[in-house]
Amino acid sequence: MKTVMKLALATGLAALATATSLPALAQAPAPQRNPNELAARQLYSDVVGIRTARGHKQMGVMTGYLKEQLLKAGFAESDITITDYDSEGEPTQGLVVRYAAKGKPKAGPIVFLGHMDVVEALPEDWERPPFTLTEENGYFFGRGSLDNKYGVATLTHNFIRLKKEGWSPKRDLYLVFSGDEETGMISTRAQAKMVAETIKPALVLNGDAGGVAMTEDFKPVMYQVQAGEKTFATFELTVTNPGGHSSRPRADNAIYELAAALGKIQAYQFPVNASPLVRSYFGAMGKLTPGEMGQAMQAFAANPEAPEPRVKLLSDPGISTQMRTTCVATMLRGGHAENALPQSAIATVNCRIMPGEGGAAATQAALAKAIGNDNVKFKLMTNVVESPESTLTPEVRAAVMASLDARYPGLPIVPELSSGGTDGMHYRALGMNTVGIGNAAMRSADIFAHGLNERIRVEDFYKGLDHWYLVMKKLAG
Structure with missing residues (x-):
């Protein structure tokens, strides 16, 4: 898998x-x-x-x-x-x-x-x-x-x-x-x-x-x-456009629109999920991890709303994956000729979704809201199993x-x-x-x-x- x-x-x-x-x-x-x-x-x-x-x-x-x-x-x-x-x-x-x-x-x-x-x-x-x-x-x-x-x-x-x-x-x-x-x-x-x-x-x-x-x-x-x-879900994001000759650029461009959407996804952070499993994990890991990171883990387990330990943990990409849903662009394709405006641009976005957050549907809705552009169409590419x-x-x-x-x-x-x-x-x-x-x-x-x-x-x-x-x-x- x-x-x-x-x-x-x-x-x-x-x-x-x-x-x-x-x-x-x-x-x-x-x-x-x-x-x-x-x-x-x-x-x-x-x-x-x-x-x-x-x-x-x-x-x-x-x-x-x-x-x-x-x-x-x-x-x-x-x-x-x-x-x-x-x-x-x-x-x-x-x-x-x-x-x-x-x-x-x-x-x-x-x-x-x-x-x-x-x-x-x-x-x-x-x-x-x-x-x-x-x-x-x-x-x-x-x-x-x-x-x-x-x-x-x-x-x-x-x-x-x-x-x-x-x-x-x-x-x-x-x-x-x-x-x-x-x-x-x-x-x-x-x-x-x-x-x-x-x-x-x-x-x-x-x-x-x-x-x-x-x-x-x-x-x-x-x-x-x-x-x-975590639930594995992959989406394709597509922007289409009538296109035209590259010598006559138009205000709307499929590649630019998709790039802007991916920038919004990059900037978007899913909320922290402090489930009982997550808190118990950090409570135990904190006792085994030296220094400030270990202290932050224990403090987060005791009070997930405290800002300082939360910021400390989220600063480490390996550790933060235990705390929230993540979505990342993994593949990209677009256009059909070097001298033509793109008629379509497609990106693959892979998500790892925390349990209890509504699965793929809720994740898609959150991404669409963050992007704020109805021209970006979503297609779920995986047979999602939420557990x-x-x-x-x-x-x-x-x-x-x-x-x-x-x-x-x-x-x-x-x-x-x-x-x-x-x-x-x-x-x-x-x-x-x-x-x-x-x-x-x-x-x-x-x-x-x-x-x-x-x-x-x-x-x-x-x-x-x-x-x-x-x-x-x-x-x-």
Whole structure:
């Protein structure tokens, strides 16, 4: 999906660190890995090796591979469902796996989300083969090594691990993996509808968001939980004109009119949205952020109307995205010949809309009012999904704490609002409480999802293996 950063760790760390270089890690002898770690690494390597980017039609290979591994572990054919979809003209698949409770379930089902597709990676652009898991300099490199085959591999691995151990959950658990999250989200929408109508989960936990945020020297500072997502909406703004010969300029010009409108959008600032989630986020972040910025965060959390802390926070573009809707021009085209007056000019404006603000319609109305020119016509270009904020329930918080205590005891848990988009939005939109509690641990300099040389630190891969194991046992044991 069009995403600023699904884990949203970069925003949280913006005030904590500025380094971006990849340090040379000391080449200590590689520790000897136990059978559980080796099995997880093999599964991870195998799924990274399947090129599930659009255009390669490999999703059937992926679902077939995962099904084979689950059957070997003891899951029955009836536990595994592979669904077929047409995703904008290309076939794709979804995967649903049920880990059934023994006897009568003691509580409602839990659904664990992930997506099996990845953004395309061209081998000629990468330093290493993108669809081969490469271990080098203390990192695992490969397309999807983070987004989201790390989540898919570790969720699947822990289902297999628990099944082989003979563990019986006290409530039904489901893996629900989509096949086109990075593009049309056709499988995501269909699966969310199916989950709402047939599984009716008590909890939906997203493995494609959340995680441990680290400083540039790899010190863990907080665990971020995705509790909401901004709404993604793209508009085309068009101005038309009869045009004419360029030797006879006229008072009205489509390009000038559009330029003036974009200037109004640039100058316009959406109001600050101090929702309970936003205030709790800044209250927690303020305690972790040094200096004046940290003080401003805490002051804003205590009193969002106080002008000084508000101005301080809004001065930082990375931080202010957590406080308000944003709209920005991203593409521009106009005119048809160098010696002719433009008959049309078109701009693309992308918006990330805060929950609870009326969605795309209200945002369009605000932009149109700011522009103040009826000649500028709006067209909504995206299939907008507006989703509310979710709640980090006490039972999920306790499960996350059980995992963190095994890795980083006492690490604070901070619910946050993601600027990007994940499968979770579709589940929230259908009324299911959905939070992102992924197992990644990263510093901002290592976030290369959708980019070149995507990676995750080897040490953090292995440290995160028990995350879902502990969460599942805590919630269903």
